[in-house]
Amino acid sequence: MNSIPVKNSFAFSGKIEGEIAGKIWDSIKSGLILIDSAGNVLLWNNWMAQHSAIPTELALNHSFESLFPDSLSVSFKTAIRHALQHKLPVILSNALHRSPLPLYLLPITPDKQRIQQSITLTPIPTGEGNPLCLIQIVDATLSIKRERVLKSHTERLSKEAVTDALTGAYNRRFFDERFAAEFGRAQRQNIPLSLIMLDVDYFKLYNDTYGHPAGDKVLTSIVKALKSQLHRPTDVVARYGGEEFVVILPDSKTEGSQIIAERLRSAVSNLNIPHSESKVADHITVSIGIATYQPDTDCNATHFLEMADTALYSAKHGGRNCVRHLTTTEGGKPCMDVSFSPSPLLV
Amino acid sequence: MNPLTELQVDTLTEIFNIGAGRAASSLSEIVGDPVMLSVPRVQLYQSSEINAEVLSLNSPRLGAVKQHFSGPFNADAMLLFTEDRALEIVHDMMGSQVSINDIAEFEQEAMCELGNIILNACLSSMADILKLTLDSSLPVYSVGETNAVLQQIILDANQPIMLVLHIDLAIEKRHSQGYLVFLLSSSSLQELLAHIDHFISGI
Amino acid sequence: MPHRNSIKTLLIVDDSRVSRMMIRTFVLAKHPNWIIIEAASGNEALEIVDRDTPNYCTMDINMPGIIGTEAAEQILAKYPSIRVAVFSANIQESHQTRAAALGARFVAKPVTEKSVAQALEFFECNK
Numbered sequence: 308m309n310s311i312p313v314k315n316s317f318a319f320s321g322k323i324e325g326e327i328a329g330k331i332w333d334s335i336k337s338g339l340i341l342i343d344s345a346g347n348v349l350l351w352n353n354w355m356a357q358h359s360a361i362p363t364e365l366a367l368n369h370s371f372e373s374l375f376p377d378s379l380s381v382s383f384k385t386a387i388r389h390a391l392q393h394k395l396p397v398i399l400s401n402a403l404h405r406s407p408l409p410l411y412l413l414p415i416t417p418d419k420q421r422i423q424q425s426i427t428l429t430p431i432p433t434g435e436g437n438p439l440c441l442i443q444i445v446d447a448t449l450s451i452k453r454e455r456v457l458k459s460h461t462e463r464l465s466k467e468a469v470t471d472a473l474t475g476a477y478n479r480r481f482f483d484e485r486f487a488a489e490f491g492r493a494q495r496q497n498i499p500l501s502l503i504m505l506d507v508d509y510f511k512l513y514n515d516t517y518g519h520p521a522g523d524k525v526l527t528s529i530v531k532a533l534k535s536q537l538h539r540p541t542d543v544v545a546r547y548g549g550e551e552f553v554v555i556l557p558d559s560k561t562e563g564s565q566i567i568a569e570r571l572r573s574a575v576s577n578l579n580i581p582h583s584e585s586k587v588a589d590h591i592t593v594s595i596g597i598a599t600y601q602p603d604t605d606c607n608a609t610h611f612l613e614m615a616d617t618a619l620y621s622a623k624h625g626g627r628n629c630v631r632h633l634t635t636t637e638g639g640k641p642c643m644d645v646s647f648s649p650s651p652l653l654v
Numbered sequence: 655m656n657p658l659t660e661l662q663v664d665t666l667t668e669i670f671n672i673g674a675g676r677a678a679s680s681l682s683e684i685v686g687d688p689v690m691l692s693v694p695r696v697q698l699y700q701s702s703e704i705n706a707e708v709l710s711l712n713s714p715r716l717g718a719v720k721q722h723f724s725g726p727f728n729a730d731a732m733l734l735f736t737e738d739r740a741l742e743i744v745h746d747m748m749g750s751q752v753s754i755n756d757i758a759e760f761e762q763e764a765m766c767e768l769g770n771i772i773l774n775a776c777l778s779s780m781a782d783i784l785k786l787t788l789d790s791s792l793p794v795y796s797v798g799e800t801n802a803v804l805q806q807i808i809l810d811a812n813q814p815i816m817l818v819l820h821i822d823l824a825i826e827k828r829h830s831q832g833y834l835v836f837l838l839s840s841s842s843l844q845e846l847l848a849h850i851d852h853f854i855s856g857i
Numbered sequence: 858m859p860h861r862n863s864i865k866t867l868l869i870v871d872d873s874r875v876s877r878m879m880i881r882t883f884v885l886a887k888h889p890n891w892i893i894i895e896a897a898s899g900n901e902a903l904e905i906v907d908r909d910t911p912n913y914c915t916m917d918i919n920m921p922g923i924i925g926t927e928a929a930e931q932i933l934a935k936y937p938s939i940r941v942a943v944f945s946a947n948i949q950e951s952h953q954t955r956a957a958a959l960g961a962r963f964v965a966k967p968v969t970e971k972s973v974a975q976a977l978e979f980f981e982c983n984k
Binding site: 381382385389392393394395396397398399400401402403404425427429485488489492496498539540541557558 | 680683684702705706707744747748760763764766767770774777778781787788789790791792793800801804805808809814
Binding site: 668676679779854 | 949951966
């Protein structure tokens with residue numbers, strides 16, 4: 308049974324607490340060692356006693372290093388020094404150190420085998436100057452096998468969770484989170500943010516005429532075209548709805564976003580995907596609405612999204628295959644950038 | 655944001671090179687071969703300027719080891735390597751006993767320790783030379799798509815300043831370039847610079 | 858017994874200006890009349906020793922151009938009486954052994970009063 312020496316008053320205040328604490332350390336299924344700045348053992352839990360074959364009474368108040376006939380590795384000694392002297396936490400991974408301490412599988416047999424160990428050293432401040440060092444030892448044998456299985460699962464899940472399966476753009480769920488984060492950041496750091504909303508012109512008619520599989524191909528091609536025009540890793544293309552896409556351009560002002568929006572419109576138009584039923588061109592085109600958030604203006608995320616939607620609506624009703632732009636202003640009412648409203652290109 | 659003075663950059667580079675020297679020593683102890691680690695360049699950026707091109711990280715996936723430091727100033731420190739580099743480094747550190755296929759299993763913890771060794775060495779160097787004490791959290795390793803990882807770094811609240819150290823790690827003559835990135839608030843940066851200026855004035 | 862007040866020339870080789878300043882300050886505190894010359898690289902040091910052969914030299918290892926231990930070797934080959942202290946953050950066994958093999962003293966950075974004292978002790982002792 309592990310009893311906490313009473314003379315270390317900073318560790319536990321009362322005898323009852325000490326006993327309960329002792330029961331806790333002994334119930335924990337990994338090694339716990341506490342050493343002081345002189346390197347003496349203050350705590351040696353049951354797990355340690357069992358796996359080292361060194362009973363607690365023999366370990367307590369002795370120098371930690373003296374307990375091991377073969378001396379500790381240089382890495383271990385350096386780790387202890389870092390924790391005690393510099394008060395920094397240290398990891399001795401199983402991958403790089405394997406079995407630094409003589410701890411064995413139970414029951415300990417003559418051909419005793421060391422267990423794989425994963426060790427962490429954590430400085431424990433005492434409020435009195437020199438910290439103590441807590442050494443935690445975990446049997447790593449099991450986790451190596453499990454990590455292998457888990458890793459293949461996680462990779463599949465994380466890609467699925469944020470990507471639109473058809474087009475490869477980010478999905479709506481990802482957009483919602485990313486947009487909220489970017490908008491919040493733009494407000495906090497007082498930087499501009501632009502949002503571009505695109506809608507494929509006469510898409511239902513295209514599906515009716517050429518079939519849904521062809522429609523799917525169009526959406527995929529459009530996303531490729533959009534991505535080809537976006538070069539910053541912070542620019543995000545997401546599928547917002549059936550035939551609606553949205554692009555987040557962080558740190559992007561009015562002029563910059565207009566140039567990019569026009570590039571996006573051209574890129575889609577230049578795909579030259581024939582669309583006999585389009586009333587505005589003989590090929591697939593998109594209508595685009597831009598919303599730009601100016602720093603220090605009054606706007607929230609929801610309104611900002613609505614602004615982009617309004618700009619898109621205005622583009623639709625302004626002849627399609629064109630771009631319309633709204634900017635936030637100090638007064639709170641968004642302002643339409645009338646200087647930039649290129650007329651739709653008629654073929 | 656004011657650029658750093660020549661002496662401030664010199665001091666920081668020297669502090670981190672001393673840290674790198676200590677880390678290289680610890681690493682060579684583990685690897686059993688000479689390890690060279692140097693910090694050829696220190697630069698200051700606004701977090702919003704950072705992207706994969708600025709950092710020349712041309713790889714789909716990035717590994718990042720992160721530790722949070724607090725004391726007279728707070729910072730999140732990160733060691734960044736492209737994932738293929740990270741796996742190579744882990745392979746070099748573990749020696750040829752482990753097959754390439756099994757290396758990925760150990761990536762998480764080996765990279766955690768590598769990051770821990772380098773970050774601790776740099777931090778203890780800073781503490782010794784600038785005479786301050788810093789507390790630290792345990793390291794956490796995450797791997798993800800490059801842009802997503804960089805985004806996450808940028809989006810972390812209220813740390814608009816980024817101190818970027820270009821690092822060169824050579825194990826068994828194979829060189830890997832990575833980055834040590836410190837995210838700070840402007841007040842933390844001011845605090846750090848104040849300590850540096852105090853140190854310089856005492857020379 | 859070496860004259861405390863005799864004038865010596867010390868060459869400080871380090872690419873960090875701050876390090877050079879620190880070594881200079883600590884050395885001048887103990888020996889205010891010594892002459893200090895500085896070089897920012899091994900190559901620069903090699904040029905300087907021919908013009909202005911110093912009594913002593915501190916040498917960093919990691920510098921642009923040739924590595925410090927290499928520069929130290931070349932200097933000692935030409936001027937074996939110069940005492941060299943390798944002052945470096947790179948504390949690995951291999952570098953320490955190299956320094957010793959050259960007859961140089963290895964001192965670990967950071968530059969402090971103590972570490973500079975170690976170098977000075979090596980410079981002034983009887984071989």
